Amino acid sequence: MTPAPVPIENQESRIQNPPPRGRGALFLDRDGTLIPDKDYLADPAQVELIPGVADALRRARTLGYALFLFTNQSGIGRGYHTIADTHACNARMLELIGLGPDLFAGTCIAPEAPDQPSLYRKPSPRFILESVAAHGLDPARCWMVGDRESDLAAGAAAGIRSAAVCTGKHDAAGWTGRLPAGVPLFADFPAFVATLA
Ligand SMILES: [Mg+2]
Numbered sequence: 310m311t312p313a314p315v316p317i318e319n320q321e322s323r324i325q326n327p328p329p330r331g332r333g334a335l336f337l338d339r340d341g342t343l344i345p346d347k348d349y350l351a352d353p354a355q356v357e358l359i360p361g362v363a364d365a366l367r368r369a370r371t372l373g374y375a376l377f378l379f380t381n382q383s384g385i386g387r388g389y390h391t392i393a394d395t396h397a398c399n400a401r402m403l404e405l406i407g408l409g410p411d412l413f414a415g416t417c418i419a420p421e422a423p424d425q426p427s428l429y430r431k432p433s434p435r436f437i438l439e440s441v442a443a444h445g446l447d448p449a450r451c452w453m454v455g456d457r458e459s460d461l462a463a464g465a466a467a468g469i470r471s472a473a474v475c476t477g478k479h480d481a482a483g484w485t486g487r488l489p490a491g492v493p494l495f496a497d498f499p500a501f502v503a504t505l506a
């Protein structure tokens with residue numbers, strides 16, 4: 310007996326409804342990128358936003374980028390302040406941004422001092438790699454944005470693009486001779502977001 314023909318799949322439907330592309334994401338340094346870098350910030354009352362950051366984050370979110378906070382906080386490892394202080398400062402930053410407490414899809418606070426064994430401290434790419442895998446992100450549409458060489462190196466080690474800003478460790482002149490090949494430099498985070506499509 311001849312088996313019944315197998316129905317042909319609905320090719321038209323499949324073409325019109327491809328699986329969603331992996332999302333893009335921005336991995337964002339905190340101090341010197343979203344807020345001014347005040348050494349070993351521990352007091353939420355000292356948190357202020359770099360101008361334009363809230364609007365830039367809103368635009369990035371509207372464009373569909375998942376947002377991650379990735380911050381080295383060696384003051385914890387050095388014993389200058391606690392991780393609870395950092396959580397409090399992050400909460401204050403989110404309050405000032407005004408886009409809700411769940412703005413970031415993930416947050417990594419790397420607490421190690423430079424001389425301590427570390428898992429996540431930038432330039433380690435571990436947080437980025439784990440987040441890309443966990444959220445099914447498209448690495449080709451991901452950026453690491455920061456004000457220090459270690460931020461750019463973390464992005465490079467994770468296989469995503471990096472962008473540098475002039476609102477922290479280095480101004481434009483200070484980046485001269487420090488910027489890795491192919492890494493674009495922006496005046497600030499809002500100027501970077503303005504280039505995203
Ligand atoms: Mg920084």
